[in-house]
Amino acid sequence: MTRWLFKSEVSTWSWDQQVAKGEVGEEWDGVRNYQARNHMRSMKVGDLGFFYHSQKDKEIVGIIEVCAKAHPDSTTDDDRWECVDIKAVRPLPHPVTLQMCKDDPRLADMVLVNNTRLSVQPVTDEEWQIVLELAGDQG
DNA sequence: GCCAACGTTGGC
DNA sequence: GCCAACGTTGGC
Numbered sequence: 001m002t003r004w005l006f007k008s009e010v011s012t013w014s015w016d017q018q019v020a021k022g023e024v025g026e027e028w029d030g031v032r033n034y035q036a037r038n039h040m041r042s043m044k045v046g047d048l049g050f051f052y053h054s055q056k057d058k059e060i061v062g063i064i065e066v067c068a069k070a071h072p073d074s075t076t077d078d079d080r081w082e083c084v085d086i087k088a089v090r091p092l093p094h095p096v097t098l099q100m101c102k103d104d105p106r107l108a109d110m111v112l113v114n115n116t117r118l119s120v121q122p123v124t125d126e127e128w129q130i131v132l133e134l135a136g137d138q139g
Numbered sequence: 140g141c142c143a144a145c146g147t148t149g150g151c
Numbered sequence: 152g153c154c155a156a157c158g159t160t161g162g163c
Contacts, residue, residue, distance in 0.1 A: 009161085035146090054160080055162080058161085116145095117160050118145095
């Protein structure tokens with residue numbers, strides 16, 4: 001299964017806000033990048049992903065699940081832009097910082113490490129397991 | 140706050 | 152269709 005990583009700045013949309021939405025979830029709107037949109041289009045309901053805080057914290061803080069497939073972004077009339085809905089699954093026991101990812105040679109090819117600007121990105125099964133391990137999450 | 144990396148726009 | 156200019160993101 002393909003896993004994902006969603007990036008957000010804390011002041012824009014934080015993990016706490018995501019958790020507060022509960023089972024209903026929230027649409028991941030505001031993406032105006034074709035690569036990121038294409039990733040969302042290929043997501044399926046039930047897909048899991050990491051939630052990453054960019055800029056200030058720079059760490060993966062929790063696990064989310066896709067709860068609605070791609071649909072038009074409600075924040076724009078431009079029909080090029082679509083987004084999925086996601087809901088919080090659980091927080092990680094310990095956040096995994098960007099530095100930890102950079103320091104682990106097994107994560108050298110992770111998109112998070114190599115393409116800092118892509119806000120929605122794929123995570124391989126191997127990378128998923130390694131991050132869970134670094135987080136002290138038993139899976 | 141700066142700057143590198145990247146994506147997008149628009150003139151030709 | 153190319154490429155320079157510009158805007159944005161995000162790490163440092």
